[in-house]
Amino acid sequence: MPATPSAPVLAGRVALVTGAAQGLGLAMAHALGQAGARVLMADAQAAVHDAAAPLRAEGLEVRAVVADVATEAGWQQMLQAGCDAWGFVDVLVNNAARTASTPLWDIAVEEWDALMAVNLRGCFLGCRALGAHMRARGQGGRIINLASLAGQQASATTGLHYAASKAGILALTRGFATELAADRITVNAMAPAAIRSPALEALAPARQDGLLSAIPLGRFGEPEEVGAAAVFLASDAGAFITGATLDINGGRLMR
Structure with a gap:
């Protein structure tokens, strides 16, 4: 008698992924959708609607919303969109972030505040609302x-404010x-x-070579590997893990 196919590991879950218009956010939204979750892709940029289209064409159940993670109103908008579509949200991926490499002596107060509003306040508001x-x-x-x-x-490659x-996100996670x-x-x-x-x-190739030489595994990571890690933590397999930090760095930091 043939074995009954198992359900996707995230079947029945509803996930909200912020910063989902590109990069790791898009990769994680894709991975969660492939694992069976219904996914609300959120971003401050309207391009998130274009990013969602190929996933829908693939047959994944995704929707998109434009919202600002730095405001409580933005989080209420995202939560309402998820609840209107599917009734609830039970997975949150706090990914939206600004990146910056400004030398610490040159960081203007306005730049510091703008980055912290998205990266740290946004994460705090999301954890609290969801x-x-x-x-x-x-x-x-x-x-x-x-x-x-x-x-x-x-x-030396990232700004001190970043x-x-x-x-700060690590402290928020434990709290x-x-x-x-x-x-x-x-x-x-x-x-x-x-x-x-x-x-x-x-x-520049020389800069890439320098980064690569510092990675014990000898290669760069792939966005899909970050997506797979998100699926694991969102699934029942990750149910006994909390307050932890999963390093995905090819061995650059071992602890």
Whole structure:
């Protein structure tokens, strides 16, 4: 008798992914959708609608919304969009972020505040809004916050404000993990580094070679590998992991 095909690992889940118009956000939205989740792709840019179209053409159940993660109104807009479409949201991927490499002596207060508003305040507001929603629903949930190697060790390639925001995300992750554990809501961080992207490939060959030489595994990571990690943390297989940071860096930081 032939075996009954198993259901996709995220069947029945509803995921909200921020910063989903491109890069890692798009890769994670794609991976979650392929794993069976219904996915709300959110971004501050209207291009998120174009990014969602190929996923729908593939047969994935996705929708798109333009919203600002730096405001409480933006999070209410995203949560309402998810609830209007599917009734609830039980997976949050806090990915939206600004990047910057401005030398620390040249960082204007306005630049510092603008970056922190998206990277750190946005993560805090998302954890709080979706954590409260998941708690009220009473069915558990998953929150995945995107940190970075930059928040774990000093680097000349990223701005101090960017690094500080990503270090702050690690503290937020542990705090919300403690607060929400009794509600069966896990909160974890992922810290990618040297993942293949248009920005990385735009670097001069010598700079790419320098980055590559620092990676023990001898290659750059692929966006799909970050997507696979998000699927794992969002699935039942990750149910006993909370308050943790998953390093995705090819061995650049070992601990």
